[in-house]
Amino acid sequence: MHISAKADYGMRALLELTASYLENPKKLVKGDAISTAQDIPVKFLEGILRQLRQSGIVASQRGAEGGYRLDRSPSEVTIADVVRALDGPLAAVRGQRPEDVEYAGPSEHLKEVWVAVRAAMRDVLEHITLADVAANNLPDPVTRLLDEPGAWQRRKP
Amino acid sequence: MHISAKADYGMRALLELTASYLENPKKLVKGDAISTAQDIPVKFLEGILRQLRQSGIVASQRGAEGGYRLDRSPSEVTIADVVRALDGPLAAVRGQRPEDVEYAGPSEHLKEVWVAVRAAMRDVLEHITLADVAANNLPDPVTRLLDEPGAWQRRKP
DNA sequence: GCATTTCCTAGTAAGTTGATGGGAAACATA
DNA sequence: TATGTTTCCCATCAACTTACTAGGAAATGC
Numbered sequence: 001m002h003i004s005a006k007a008d009y010g011m012r013a014l015l016e017l018t019a020s021y022l023e024n025p026k027k028l029v030k031g032d033a034i035s036t037a038q039d040i041p042v043k044f045l046e047g048i049l050r051q052l053r054q055s056g057i058v059a060s061q062r063g064a065e066g067g068y069r070l071d072r073s074p075s076e077v078t079i080a081d082v083v084r085a086l087d088g089p090l091a092a093v094r095g096q097r098p099e100d101v102e103y104a105g106p107s108e109h110l111k112e113v114w115v116a117v118r119a120a121m122r123d124v125l126e127h128i129t130l131a132d133v134a135a136n137n138l139p140d141p142v143t144r145l146l147d148e149p150g151a152w153q154r155r156k157p
Numbered sequence: 158m159h160i161s162a163k164a165d166y167g168m169r170a171l172l173e174l175t176a177s178y179l180e181n182p183k184k185l186v187k188g189d190a191i192s193t194a195q196d197i198p199v200k201f202l203e204g205i206l207r208q209l210r211q212s213g214i215v216a217s218q219r220g221a222e223g224g225y226r227l228d229r230s231p232s233e234v235t236i237a238d239v240v241r242a243l244d245g246p247l248a249a250v251r252g253q254r255p256e257d258v259e260y261a262g263p264s265e266h267l268k269e270v271w272v273a274v275r276a277a278m279r280d281v282l283e284h285i286t287l288a289d290v291a292a293n294n295l296p297d298p299v300t301r302l303l304d305e306p307g308a309w310q311r312r313k314p
Numbered sequence: 315g316c317a318t319t320t321c322c323t324a325g326t327a328a329g330t331t332g333a334t335g336g337g338a339a340a341c342a343t344a
Numbered sequence: 345t346a347t348g349t350t351t352c353c354c355a356t357c358a359a360c361t362t363a364c365t366a367g368g369a370a371a372t373g374c
Contacts, residue, residue, distance in 0.1 A: 001158030001238060001278060003250040003271060003297045012264040016317060020261040029287060030350070037262060042331055052353065064349040078271060082313070093160040094363095097310055101246055106176040107169040112303060113236060113285060118297070119302040120277045121158060124263070128270060133341025136266045138273070145276040146269060162363060201364055207321065220320040220372025277315070 001121075004084045010048045011133075012038040014082060017058065018074040018134045028067030055085035074130035083125060090125065091118035133140065158278075162241045167205045171239060171277045174215065175231040175291045183271075185217075185224030205243065212242035231287035242284060247282065249273035 002046060016034050020027050031049060035042045049068055052058040059071040068113050072079070089116065098114035127139050138146075145151060173191050177184050188206060189205040192199040205227055227234070240247060248271070250258050253269040264295035284296050293301075302308060 001248045002276070003248070003255075003274075004330095007250045008258075008267075012265055012271075015263040015267065021221050027184050034348085038264065039261075041333065043335080046351075047333090047353095048310065053352095060351065061341075062339070062349090062351040064347095065342060066340080066350045068351090080312075089311070091158045093158070094162045094165050097311055098160075099311070101165075103169065104196075106172040106228050106291055107195065109295075110165075110168055112173065112279075112293075112295065113168075113290060115309060116285075116299045116302045117158070117160075117278060117281050119276060119305060120309040123302070123305075124270075124274050124277045128273075134263055134272060136269075138266075138269060142273045144251045145273045145280070146305075148276060151276040152272060154246070154254055154256070155237075189319085200365060200366080203320075204322095204364090210321095217320065218372075219318090219320040219370070221316095222318045222373060297352085308318090 003088055006048055007083050008042045009045060010052060010082055010086045013049060014046060015128055015134055017068060017070050018130045021070045021074055028061055030067040046067050050076050051086055057081060057085060077130045079128050080125035090121050161244055162217045163205055164240050166197045166202060167209060167239055167243045167272060169289055170202060172205060174225060174227050175287045178231055178248055185226050186296035187224040201221045209242055213243060231291060235283050236285045247278050
């Protein structure tokens, strides 16, 4: 799995907006401020924020005194929402949805494997909200994952 | 996450080899036979099988009466082994390993999120073997994932 | 020797990723 | 109304990746 620059930048931008939201939910933050705070190319960020607005996660205002803010409470925006808004479906097999692929012979049950992987990703990404990350207060099942031995180590070669 | 054609084709090829292995562990299967059985472009498959051999998963013999076979028992080859052999590391954030990325300000704890996603994927992919898929006998934690409501449905557009 | 089958290197067309540039449209203030 | 600010939108681009193809060398069995 590859977390794209878009998804990573998008999450960082939204966490900046979360911090601002917790201080004052109506306050607008300029794209330029987010760009310098998180070191994200301005024009690239602009496109990301536009996508997030079109998905109803962010609200924006143009002109002087304009900027961006969250359009929902940070406790109602999950990481899965963000990744789907920016990168499309969480999981795909050769471009198709896992449940749509068909297999023959001994590969018959491969579909179950890919569906299970997607389910595992959903279990994490759909249960963590922007508020959780901002407050460093992840759901219990997630912290259990992080406490597993080896979770922070890369595998051999 | 995107399961590449390589990983999908690779799994299907290995499941063909698993079926042959269960019948006779030494028996060789020709690339052409796998190609037609699973409808995979021959020359593309050739490259995939070579990668799997270089990773020690598959053994091969050239010449007439040559072909491919598993080099280890199918119960000792996990899906994670296969995906890593063909596509590299399971998870990456903007090209880097999740534990290597650094975040500033309110994004401080984003790293934990990506590490947790990787851990969730590992928990599935490192515990399913070729033998499990061939026998349609997935580990209990995985079948629990598949029994979750909505696991087989796609999320709204 | 000869047919077969894998091994290897190179190439390629199409698509994706990660950007950048130029201007139009909205908004606040003077 | 004029002016500066800031988002919106379109078009473009280079680099990379993906999925696949071509051609021949090397090994093996008969």
